[in-house]
Amino acid sequence: MPLSPKLYTWLCGLFASLGSILFGKSFSSIRRYDLGVIANVIISPDFLRVTKLDSDKPSDSDYIGFIVSSFLLGAFCGCIPASLFADALSRRKAITIGACTFILGGALQCGANGREMMMAGRFFAGLGVGQLSLLAPLYQSEIAHPSIRGRLTTLQQFCLGIGALVASIIAYELEKNHKGTVFQWRFPLGFQIAPAIPLALLIPLFPESPRWLMLKGRKEEALQNLARLHARGDINDAFVQAEYTELDAKVSAEAQISSGWVEVFRGPSNLRRVFLGIILQFSVQMTGVSVIQYYAPAIFAAIGFSYEKTFLFQTINSVIALVAQALCILTVDRLGRRLPLISANLVACACFAVATALQAKYPASVGNTSAGYAFVMMTWIYNFAFSYGIGPLSWAYPVEIMNTATRAKGTALTSMSCWIANFFIAQITPRAIKAIGWRYYICFSVMSFTNAITIYLLFPETKGVPLEFMDTLFANTSWIYPLSTYRPDYVGHGEEQLRRGQLHVETGYEASVEKEKGEIEQQEEKHTY
Known part of the structure; x- marks a missing residue:
């Protein structure tokens, strides 16, 4: 029996959340993995011997702290490259790069023969997690039906919780049965690589974001992926055709405006x-x-x-x-x-x-x-x-x-x-x-x-609002949201309208852009005279 489109899309989003298991297991500055695994690693006698560190020395204590916090530095630095990869190469390829970066970081930590190698491993692991922490919900949001987008994009936190639970169990077992051994610190640092390997190898087999394909002008592929995600591959499905038309209109309007950082x-x-x-x-x-x-x-x-x-x-x-x-x-x-x-x-x-x-x-x-x-x-x-x-x-x-x-x-x-x-x-x-x-x-x-x-x-409330109409929502609501009277009429039944082939293409974003252009032109004319 073939999977329903929503279940298939949900499973695609769940697989992308494998990156969040890494997040849950490796978010070392604040998550339970630090309390269980990393905390045990940095006090392990064999780890201190390999890195030639003494936790009782103030200078070495600061060095140990920086080894731990270098993960955060990597995560911070990973965000901008992830966005560039996602826009230039595709959402799937960016996820692959993030997973491979994390694998490199985990391997360097597991095989560390000194403090420098350990610090480099922490930085690259953070770099990978910084990329995956934004790429997973980005991909999930762009493949989702409007009615289940929240269910897909909140999967990240669920997988983070799984990672934290697994990490706490591993920490307890290592503390109880392998305390003071080389296994106590090398095994957990190597084991964290496990979810990244299938993520890196298999994400290319999943559908690419139709919105990214449309943004790149690959309209035929975008239509095929929409059909694959939302209609078991039927490109003539009324919902797919209506969704494609709305997406095409929106991306075409955005293409007339700069897509850079400005x-x-x-x-x-x-x-x-x-x-x-x-x-x-x-x-x-x-x-x-x-x-x-x-x-x-x-x-x-x-x-x-x-x-x-x-x-x-x-x-x-x-x-x-x-x-x-x-x-x-x-x-x-x-x-x-x-x-x-x-x-x-x-x-x-x-x-x-x-x-x-x-x-x-x-x-x-x-x-x-x-x-x-x-x-x-x-x-x-x-x-x-x-x-x-x-x-x-x-x-x-x-x-x-x-x-x-x-x-x-x-x-x-x-x-x-x-x-x-x-x-x-x-x-x-x-x-x-x-x-x-x-x-x-x-x-x-x-x-x-x-x-x-x-x-x-x-x-503003975004439940049920299609991604293509967020511009309209924000263009028509004030900063103080409770004072706004605008409520989009397709919320709650927009998907059913699409299934009947009814479109609700709006021009709030384009209108706001034209308004801003007009204001700029008026100012320039005023200064000219």
Whole structure:
């Protein structure tokens, strides 16, 4: 029995998310893999022997810290090249390059014979992850039906959760059975390559993005890929024909305008979307996710929980995250983007408020077990909210609000803000906790609340809006979204209209461009006279 078009498209998107398993396993500065695998690597006696490092020496301690954080530097540097590869070579080839770059980084780490080789491996691994973290949702958004686009683009966070769970299990087994051996640090660094190999080898067999093909003038191939994705290969299908006509009209209009970097910053509509994407990616770290994930195990241990119980808490946390991410995939195209983002940030605010009160009243040194369990419960509730409404949508929303000509470049800029925020939090958190203790947590409670207000005021709802009509949506809505009266009439039933062969080609973007051109010409005439 042949697969339904939506299931086939969903499976294509799921395969592309293999890059997110690398992300979940290798996002070493803030994710659980650092706590389990990388943290064990940098204290392994054999690793310290090979790299000739002594963690007790201040200079060597800084060097070890830079080995860990060089991953972030690589991820930051990987965003712009990924956008250039995606536009020039294709979305699939860019994913292949990202996977191969990660394989190189993983191989250098696994076979490292000194600190320099290890640092180079960390940088190249980060470079690959920086590319794949934006390429996966980019590809998913461009192959999706409008009605399941949210389900596809939130797969990244689900696969990230799988990577985190696998990493925590590996870390526990290595700590328990191979502590102090060469296997303890070389195996996990080599094992992280596993998902990248099939991704690099098999992604060329999957359909190319029809939107990229159309952008390059390969219209026949674009039609064939639309049919392959959405109609079991039938190019005469009414839905495919209507979708192709809309896509052709949109890309033709965009082709008359510069598609370079200047287009990303030209005009209030594009600037607004890049600005919203940057705000969203940066706001994720302002919820305190890095602090919770990085320092919770240390707090558990300080309270008096054993290593086994701490591992159990973290494993339960990973399972909770997977359940929440699965629920997000199932409901995001019904509930939209605004409601989950707003409500999850409010829950994060409440969880940090309670956790802060617990730490203030019952510090870890007191050893109050009941307070310790209450703190654990707060981390679980927080993790559920974050994994349901914040993490997945922080990657899904930026890619869907950009137009075809600027999607790769705009998403690169928004992704870079994610890595900057990670680096910022990683750098200030140890000093802040040492200086002000539990008071530092108040910042994240306040910022989660302001995140919710910001999203309510500034972020338009994109549920059900076809990618080709994001320009129209942003051209007809004000910066303060609740004050806007415009609501696209095809939301919720646009796909059914397409299946009946009904088109809803709009010209909001082209009209806004012409308006801007007219204003510029008027200014030039005024200066001339």
